Each structure stands twice: as structure tokens, then as C-alpha cells.
Amino acid sequence: ACPDAHFVIAGRGESLARYRRMMVHPERFEVRDEYIPRADVPRLFQEAALVALPYVEASQSAVVPLAYAFGKPVVASAVGGLPEMVEDGQDGLLVPPRDSDRLAAAIVALLRDDERRRRMQAHIRLKVAGELSWDSIARSTLRVYEESRGEGEG
Known part of the structure; x- marks a missing residue:
């Protein structure tokens, strides 16, 4: 749908590791599971x-x-x-x-x-x-x- 899009998931979260496993294109995501x-x-x-x-x-x-x-x-x-x-x-x-x-x-x-x-x-x-x-x-x-x-x- 938006092949050039890059997504940043920022902030602390309980389920970020689980969501990371669900990502179809993990290379398009930056996950920062931390206090920013x-x-x-x-x-x-x-x-x-x-x-x-x-x-x-x-x-x-x-x-x-x-x-x-x-x-x-x-x-x-x-x-x-x-x-x-x-x-x-x-x-x-x-x-x-x-x-x-x-x-x-x-x-x-x-x-x-x-x-x-x-x-x-x-x-x-x-x-x-x-x-x-x-x-x-x-x-x-x-x-x-x-x-x-x-x-x-x-």
C-alpha cells in the first residue's frame, strides 16, 4: 500500500516484542521499546x-x-x-x-x-x-x- 513508508514504534510497551513477531515487513519498522x-x-x-x-x-x-x-x-x-x-x-x-x-x-x-x-x-x-x-x-x-x-x- 505504501512501500516506501517507514514506521517508528516509540515508547515503553508491554506487547512490543509480540508485535515485532507479527510484523510482515519488519525491515520497515524501528521499534524503540524504551523511554524516549x-x-x-x-x-x-x-x-x-x-x-x-x-x-x-x-x-x-x-x-x-x-x-x-x-x-x-x-x-x-x-x-x-x-x-x-x-x-x-x-x-x-x-x-x-x-x-x-x-x-x-x-x-x-x-x-x-x-x-x-x-x-x-x-x-x-x-x-x-x-x-x-x-x-x-x-x-x-x-x-x-x-x-x-x-x-x-x-
């Missing part, structure tokens, strides 16, 4: 065309805003708070959890469609400059504090 040193993180994101997060369960993921900070679309499982973080079709794609066929199809679709990825990256830049900016986060945090003290509106 801070100095290596920028390179991994900069070299990526997209970021895949095939969670089975998750309340949220700190990887999503990090991917967005590097301008990368996200393909994620629609679990926990991820559908609130990833706008399906706008800055990434959501797939059902445990559906490897849909996950693979979404990844391949984005890898094959440079223009779609560029549109998503443009949306991500606006999102990072707006709702994910430090000013916006500070205002939201202050609003929560004020509301918890009974000083906010509403």
Missing part, C-alpha cells in the same frame, strides 16, 4: 508524516498536543478523551479501538494524500495558535480557578 530521551523527541516528530495512537483505552494523551506542536496529523483510536482532542477529518482521523484494518486504512489514506495532510497541518497551525496557545490555556485555567471559588460567571 527528550533530545530524541523532536527528530521523531519532525521525520514523521503523521502520528498514530492505537490506544485500546485512554482517558487522554499528552502525545496529541505534542504532535500538533510539531504540525503532525494524528490517527487515533476513538477512546476516552481522544475524540475531544482530535477533530476527525480536520486535524486527524479517529478509528474504532481494536480495529487494525480501519487503523491501517486511515494511516495509508493519509500517507497517500499529501494535499489532505497539508490541509490538516494548516488546521493544526490555527489550533496551536488559538485554543492550544499558552495564553488560551492560561485563560482557561484561570476561569476554572475563578469558578471553583465562586467568582466566575455561570
